[in-house]
Amino acid sequence: MKLTTLSLLAFKSMISDDPQGVLDSWNTSFHFCQWEGVTCGHQHRRVTVLDLRLKTLTGSISPYIGNLSFLQRISLSHNFLQVGKIPLELTYLSKLEMLIIHYNNLTQGIPPSIGNLTSLLGLCDPFFHLQSFLTYNVGSKWKSVSRNSSIRHRLHSSIPSLQVLDVWGNRLSGPIPLSIANASQLSRLVIDSNNFTGQVSVNFRNLEQLSYVELGDNSLGTGKYGDLSFLSSLANCSSLPILEQSINNFGGPLPNFVANLSSQLTSYKIAENQVSGSIPLGIANLAGLTILAMDGNHLTGRIPLKIGNLHRLQRVALNYNLQPTRRRYSTLSRKPFSFLNELHLENNTLEGTIPPSLGNCKLLVLLNLSHNNLNGTIPSQLFGASALSNSLNLAPSRLSGSLPSEIGHLITLGELDVSNNELSGVIPSSLGSCTGLEWLNMGGNFYQGSILSSLSSLKGVQNLDLSRNDLSGDIPDFFGKAFVEASKPKL
Template sequence: MTDLLALQELKSQISGDPNGVLNSWNHSKHHCQWQGVTCDTRHQRVTALTLSGMGLSGTISPHIGNLSFMKSIHLGENQFHGGIPQEVGLLFRLRFLNMSSNNLKGEILVNLSWCSELRVVDLISNQLEGKVPNELGSLKKLVALYLNENNLTGEIPRSLGNASSMTELALAYNHLNGNLPKELGLLKSLSWIIVGVNGLVGDIPSSVFNISTLTSFVAVENMLHGMLPANIGLTLPNLEELELGGNQFHGNIPTSITNASKLQFLDLSQNKFEGQVPTNLGDLPNLLGLNLAMNLLGSNSAGDLSFLPSLTNCSRLHTLDFPLNHFGGELPKNIGNLSLQLTYLHMGYNNISGTIPKGFGNLVNLNILSMTQNSFTGGIPGDFPKLQKLQALDLEENKLSGQILSTLCNITSLYYVGLSKNSLEGNITRFLENCKNLGQLSLSWNNFNGSISAHIFGSYLSLISLDLSHNSLIGSLPSEVGKLKGLNELDISYNKLHGEIPGTLGDCSSLEELYMQGNFFQGTIPMHLASLKGIQKLDLSNNNLTGPIPQGLEKLMFLKYLNISFNDLNGEVPTEGVFRNASQISLAGNRKLCGGIPQLRLPPCITKRKKKSRHLLIIVISVFSPVALISMILLAYIIAYNKKARRHGSSSKPSMVDKLFRVSYHELHRATSGFSPANLIGSGSFGLVYRGRLYEHGDRLIAVKVLDLQKNGASKSFKAECKALRNIRHRNLLPILSYCSSIDSKGLDFKALVYEFMGNGNLDLWLHPETAEMMGSRNLNLHERLNIAIDVASALNYLHYQCEVPIVHCDLKPSNILLDNNLVAHVGDFGQAKLLASTTDSSSLQGSSSAIAVKGSMGYVAPEYGMGLQVSTQGDVYSYGILLLEMFTGKRPTDDIFMDGLDLHNYVKTALPEQVLEVVDPILLLSKQGDEIEEESAQVGLDNDDKKMECITSILKIGVECSATSPNDRMHMGETVRKLHRIRDGFLDANYINKANLDI
């Protein structure tokens, strides 16, 4: 009866039973005959509950503890929530506990140690938290402990070394930290150690490497370091799987590894291994996968790839991965003799040279072939079309020449082809005609010519991305492009295409990104583009388009980037949708546009209604008295004059400072609690910054910069900042709310500037946290840093080229960049800003000088200022370049390592491109940092790391060019902004493997 009642209570807590499993749990049968229930024959007591994978939901009743004869619980792969009942610890006969793949929360039961008969504990893939209980080490009969994929924290208990029967330990995908306990070496029967994707640190204890029974050791994506034992293959003779990727191991790969002849998977990727790869890897006959990616292997010399010929003996090899190393030399001629089972081969981001040898056609099972970013020359081998199972071919960024094989697309399984950034040439029509099944095609940055054939598009039913940009294509874009219903991205920018933009583009219902800039398109922007409901980015700039902006574009709710600059558009600019945010649209170079939101600073539109007003004025004048007539004429003249003054930027225009509300000293005193030290949030060259709350003006949070007028130059700084901020407004400039020039409570002069409060402080505190607590909570990932870099560059570009009078900031550094709650950057502190005369060439410094000393900040000041040259926008570019290098290396320009002629600029320059890993901020190399993998590019595995390193290298190159010694060698901020946007777009685009949904 006790068991029956317990089962009934269990059923009562189950709220979902989609498969009707519990329909048999009724009084028509004895409970020992209920589905999933097993009883012993002698006492008819429940001994096993087996309901795995039944889709059950609800909670697990505490009455489960009343099934005192229970030996086996299998409730895995359901949807149970809540906690594991404490009463489970009362089942002293329990041997098997499986509650994996549910939504269970809470902590692991400490009293599981009372279940002294336990053999297997499987709680994989739940939401359990807290520590792994020390008490589990007392389970002498425990064979397997599976706790993967939870939210466990703390250290791995040393007491687990007392669980003498343990053979399998799996703790991966948690938040564990600390060292790997040396006590695990006491488990002499241990065959599995799976502790990957945690926060483990330190060396792997030598005792672990002495467990001769070990068959699988997986510790990927931790912070483990040290060198592998030279005799590792001798002490681990039964090893089948060694995966240490994503750590900080260094030194050489031990040659003894081949003594572990049972080895099937060897993953040493994303470490700091160096030297040559052992040339006897062919002694591993069972090797299935070899991953050496992202290390320091090789020396850019001819013998670096001498390990490849030996791999031809590994007849079962299906994955070979060695990109992002220092491998040089040519591929061995017998590369085609690798295993016929090979499905994945990636050797990109090295310095491999020479022609691609023939023989690849022998690898008939190859699915993925990536040779991107090397120095391959010559043409594409003629035997590539033999790879009939090939799904992705990536040969981008090499030095390939000649024409594309017209038979390449005879590979019917081919989904992705990447050939961009080579020197390929010829007419692409013949090649395109044969590619019927492609999903992604990138042919950009080559020398292709000819027109785009109209009948091509009718065959591309599966195409989702087409990039033909930066070539010499001519002719018009065929209207048949509208047949590409599944197209997600189309880039035909920077060619020589002309004619009208086909309205049928609006039929590409899946289109999210459309780039057509840098061509000769003419006519109007088609109204039908407003049918692209999912469009997010649209660039039609630098063409010959005329006419108005279609009103329908403002209804595109997902559009977040619109560039129609440098055309000949006219008419009124819409004010809704994307047009409501000046930072998301670019309209420059269209002098006939009017209206729009105030931030665009466009002239007002002259409407028909105003014309009617003028007619009305004439009628009124004709009937009014002479006195009234004169008065109205004067009034009309004043109105017309003011309109003209506003159009031409007359001095009568009220400045930004003039329009600010004024605050008194007493209001600011009250807002900051008497300028209390508790509200002090920063200090600068000329004063202190306080946090406050301005109750009289909307109860808003503010930052108050109080000038110390006793300091020499403080008053001048106040005037300079007011002058600089007089007429500027940009989303990436620190918004000024008010100012105060008054007398304080002691009768002394008081000057302060009031800014919008930035909740995330300044960039310096994020790049260089002052405390361990801040270090743990203030880590900017790659995407966030890149966004901030673009924000700052956009602000400088606005100051230099989009203000009525160019403004030079003169003191750009991390502490002057404030971050709001969304980590959007705002450039502040214009205390040293200079306004350039309109007649001054703001970007050239040849021979010009100035007696005015520019202080700036050490490490960020342009070198020409020290020689007396005048202030220029290129001085800001230098400061920005140093800032960019600091953001992505984590090193200040004033760090102690920079001495004896070495500075931050040369430190990075000498590392590009081969030694980028040695200078980049280590935080950026963590594989799982925040939500980077999900939010930055939706990439997986190594491909995300490839994109990351490509992105970082490109950014550092910009930083080096911006911080060049000679001002004339630096790029302009407009070019910097464009390049950074291009880098970010490339990084955020899902890579070809993820888009193809390939299971590598």
């Protein structure tokens, strides 16, 4: 017990600044099991957890931490620990299962011998300023190669106990090592925000425990057909709720066997890639989806009506897509989503009318249909989605007719943009009920008449554009603080 006390006090002595005073209790007046951030086992009263995350500590990690032989978890993230490398003595902690050290200022690499910790289940080191790369012998041995080089060595032996591999926010490059497939107990694979390249050739079939796969913000893929063939090997991951592939170079069509992904999948993001072709009908089989983000690709064709069967969808982003083919133009799905919060369909080539059934999306807070080729009138039923509080953007398109008086139902709406359409008539007085408005753009239409005094209730408007209409009369004083672009009054 004396050795434990001395080792913890040695750790404290290497902390040069403790603005929160979290180590004030670290003194011999109390048993070390009562010290803040220290957890002991119930039977043997040995230190099992050292948790000092988010304490804004400055200093370095003491090598004497290696004397705490019963430690199972070390969490030192979100501090200002710096100067040198992680102590080699950490490799003496044979019972260590979790090492969480991200968001610090450590400047040198993790010692290769840390791979001897056969009980290690996970290491989390995003934004760790590596002096060297980590190459996993995913078995218990780690090798380092030079910074900014590719991972040259394969992972030769398996580490079936590894459950978490989180290295996001580094500068790791090269292909994803094939031998990750040997980590049969892996539940979280997080490698986003690195420089990984090439096709994903890892066979995920044996990784049945995977519950989180984060590949985003790399340079994975070749931009060509076949880049997404690896998705078929994820079919065995029956408990996979999160799959993130955004901001890469994946090309070719999204294969229809995406339908074979886990029924537990709740979030699928493949935005900002080079995916082409149509949205596969099989995606409608992913009944648990709440988030579908496919924006910023080269998708063509129609939005499948069967997507409307995904009743749990809360956020759909298909914007910046759906370029028309020669024979077939994109049309807007006419089937609503009951739990939808956000629908992003801007910057496509959608044609046709706005389906009135969108008004059945009672939880919708954001609807963006801007920069399309929609025509017809704005259906009054659209404003049945009274939860719309963030933004309604219908500009520019070829919408005609008047702005329905039902707009007044959206009393909490923050932004309304119906500019650059062919809307006509007078500005409805019910618009004055939208007291939450901060941004109002109705420019580039055919509105007539005067600016109604009923709009004086829009006290929160900061940006107002009524330009390029046929309005007459004066600009009311109550809009004095708003940025107003109005056409010259025609008296």
